[in-house]
Amino acid sequence: MKRSLQILIFSAALLAGIKYLEQVFESPHHLINTANGFRELSDENNVDILFLGSSHMFASINPYVIDKNTRSISFNLGTDGLRLQFTSIMLEEALKTTKPKLVVVEVFRGSVSKIETEVSKGFQLRGLDFVSNFSLNKFDRVKENFLFSEYPGVYSRLLRNHSSWSEKDFLNLNREFQINLNKNLYYSGYFGARIRLSDELRNQYSGFRLKERKIDTTFNFLKPIYLNELERLVQLSRVHGFELLLMTAPDLRASEVNNYLYTQLSAFADENELNYLNLSSNEKFDELDISFDDFKDASHLNLNGGEKVSQYLSEYINENYSLSDRSNEDVFIARISDYEKMHFGKEVYNCDIGFALTDSLLITNLQILKPRKNYIIKMNFEDRGNSNNKYRIGAHMFPQAGYEDELDENSKVKDRDFDVGTGIITDASKPLEVILYSEIRNIERLTFFLYDINGYKGKIGETLVIKGDQLLLSEQ
Incomplete structure (x- = not known):
């Protein structure tokens, strides 16, 4: 024994x-x-x-x-x-x-x-x-x-x-x-x-x-x-x-x-x-x-x-496929919340603006988030003309004078004085998310404009300008 x-x-x-x-x-x-x-x-x-x-x-x-x-x-x-x-x-x-x-x-x-x-x-x-x-x-x-x-x-x-x-x-x-x-x-x-x-x-x-x-x-x-x-x-x-x-x-x-x-x-x-x-x-x-x-x-x-x-x-x-809706379950809510805190970071701008990019296409809401790296821009639209036109949208971020060293390396190589994010609007009834590759913190302005879906041939319509001092970056 x-x-x-x-x-x-x-x-x-x-x-x-x-x-x-x-x-x-x-x-x-x-x-x-x-x-x-x-x-x-x-x-x-x-x-x-x-x-x-x-x-x-x-x-x-x-x-x-x-x-x-x-x-x-x-x-x-x-x-x-x-x-x-x-x-x-x-x-x-x-x-x-x-x-x-x-x-x-x-x-x-x-x-x-x-x-x-x-x-x-x-x-x-x-x-x-x-x-x-x-x-x-x-x-x-x-x-x-x-x-x-x-x-x-x-x-x-x-x-x-x-x-x-x-x-x-x-x-x-x-x-x-x-x-x-x-x-x-x-x-x-x-x-x-x-x-x-x-x-x-x-x-x-x-x-x-x-x-x-x-x-x-x-x-x-x-x-x-x-x-x-x-x-x-x-x-x-x-x-x-x-x-x-x-x-x-x-x-x-x-x-x-x-x-x-x-x-x-x-x-x-x-x-x-x-x-x-x-x-x-x-x-x-x-x-x-x-x-x-x-x-x-x-x-x-x-x-x-x-x-x-x-x-x-x-x-x-x-x-x-047919899947059960689990959006009311605690685990679903917690996972979505955890991800958004980690990835989206601090909200630095959120405004209902109603800006007309063209006679028929409006940006109704613009939200800008600053995670660990780059910027995430979320946009909602309204197509008043029901034209179903498809566009690309460009987002350009310009640094303040004297802070050009904050530009993305890709922008420096291409000798641009701004950083770039782009997205494509195929359905104006759906929100659009654009990643703007930039670490600029001293922002002079942000511009948003439409151009042809097949490539840049000049701006279409009006340009939306957001001044850098409207973004809440100082608290980060």
């Missing part, structure tokens, strides 16, 4: 020690933040919409925008470089604590490419770490994609990272990634970059919306390993009773490469009575009004692009 007790105590201590060391040797990355946030939310509340995929997913879909417009609760489980074949096991893990009504899976060329580099293998391990080591399906995916000699490192962070023991903090076990909120917005798995595409990449992809897409049917993207995974996702949707939506996020590189994958995905969706959204097509680029200002690099959207895609997807979900 005494010996049995000793063995039991020793075993418990050994297991506790191993668990501790597994935490010590975990490497910080933002999927840890995402996993912790998801478990905290789903332990107490059901999640209606789940988003899974690669970094294209976590850079494209903002759950706040989805939640507010669909009156649901959503979460983004996208992770760096995830290959398609690991999606179903991540979803199975999530299904242990929540019962979604809709699951959106992002697929692009990188999702169906070989795992050839150590960096790429490391990205897959992040997704695999989200999944319990007791999952038999996880073991099947590991067998298909890793060498037998790699199994110990796949299943154990300690064995994977043991050589870096001297760099580890043995006291602080928090391995969440320290996100610079001046450079990125992070919320419920969404990672919105506050930077814009470089001039070099703008030149490289010049005319991307006009280029005809290449379709080479001789190359089969959906090899058995990927087709089987899509079929597993369909099966999960039937067993667990959720709708499955496939999507491809906007990618500048789509204008240069073989797009046959997206034809194959569309055919698979049709065969299985699913919806598929290719937001990287020329048609969707035009519909979304995607521009260089919506990207942080050639393959990932920035905060502005994520706003556009999330708004579009919200409308698509409302039109094609």
Whole structure:
């Protein structure tokens, strides 16, 4: 009896020690933040919409925008470089604590490419770490994609990272990634970059919306390993009773490469009575009004692009799926409030102005918010002529004399004496939100004006001018 007790105590201590060391040797990355946030939310509340995929997913879909417009609760489980074949096991893990009504899976060329580099293998391990080591399906995916000699490192962070023991903090076990909120917005798995595409990449992809897409049917993207995974996702949707939506996020590189994958995905969706959204097509680029200002690099959207895609997807979900209205629930109200406090920051201007930009189009209300970085401008309109004209609206912010050093770097490079924000008015009955990339605090004036939707050919109508001393920045 005494010996049995000793063995039991020793075993418990050994297991506790191993668990501790597994935490010590975990490497910080933002999927840890995402996993912790998801478990905290789903332990107490059901999640209606789940988003899974690669970094294209976590850079494209903002759950706040989805939640507010669909009156649901959503979460983004996208992770760096995830290959398609690991999606179903991540979803199975999530299904242990929540019962979604809709699951959106992002697929692009990188999702169906070989795992050839150590960096790429490391990205897959992040997704695999989200999944319990007791999952038999996880073991099947590991067998298909890793060498037998790699199994110990796949299943154990300690064995994977043991050589870096001297760099580890043995006291602080928090391995969440320290996100610079001046450079990125992070919320419920969404990672919105506050930077814009470089001039070099703008030149490289010049005319991307006009280029005809290449379709080479001789190359089969959906090899058995990927087709089987899509079929597993369909099966999960039937067993667990959720709708499955496939999507491809906007990618500048789509204008240069073989797009046959997206034809194959569309055919698979049709065969299985699913919806598929290719937001990287020329048609969707035009519909979304995607521009260089919506990207942080050639393959990932920035905060502005994520706003556009999330708004579009919200409308698509409302039109094609039926979700319960949860807007009166405490969890919904708290999530919306927390996000708005974090992202929108202090309101520095709010006025019902009734300013006529043209004879028929008025700005009825203008609100300006100052979060950690840049400015967010919200506008409401009235179209008295019911003309349904579509315009772009420009917002220019000018610094006071002597404070030109506060101009955005992009403005300095282009030798402008103002910072710029732009938006597109497609429906005057809906509010418009514009991000103005600027850190100017000593503001001389803000101007707002319309111009042609197809590009600047001169101002249309009247210019609204807001003096800098009307903005309440001094208290920040």
